[in-house]
Amino acid sequence: MMTAQYIEDFPDSGDPGPESQAVTDVAHPATTYFSARLRSLSEAITLRELETGGVRKLNAPALYALLEEQSPDLAISLRQMHRYYNGTATPRIDVVYEIARLVGVSPRVFLPPSTDDGATIDDDQTENR
Numbered sequence: 001m002m003t004a005q006y007i008e009d010f011p012d013s014g015d016p017g018p019e020s021q022a023v024t025d026v027a028h029p030a031t032t033y034f035s036a037r038l039r040s041l042s043e044a045i046t047l048r049e050l051e052t053g054g055v056r057k058l059n060a061p062a063l064y065a066l067l068e069e070q071s072p073d074l075a076i077s078l079r080q081m082h083r084y085y086n087g088t089a090t091p092r093i094d095v096v097y098e099i100a101r102l103v104g105v106s107p108r109v110f111l112p113p114s115t116d117d118g119a120t121i122d123d124d125q126t127e128n129r
Helices: 029-044 060-070 078-086 093-103 121-127
Strands: 002-008 020-026 046-048 055-057
Touching: 029 078, 029 093, 060 078, 060 093
Parallel strands: none
Antiparallel strands: 002 020, 046 055
């Protein structure tokens, strides 16, 4: 995912340049993989409301509510959870661990698969380009 942002020139950079310039951010492959795995797991998990008995899918707000209830010291916002879910932010390792614990999987589920030489599949694809 690519987004455009505008940044001000750094005063000590020595480059007079324009007042603002466009910068393109490209998500790290591990962030993209984490997001895809999180969304995939979310689609496979359903939640039952205790009061109403209704069933719903696990989504970013529901996952945030579970984390807030089960791990109140984690200190992430709903906006940040949406960023993790959509692949625009890389989660800290403690967040990955808590999400994995809540959905009942190993944290390794969120890591890209490796090849025999220790490189990830994403590394191999980058070298072949």
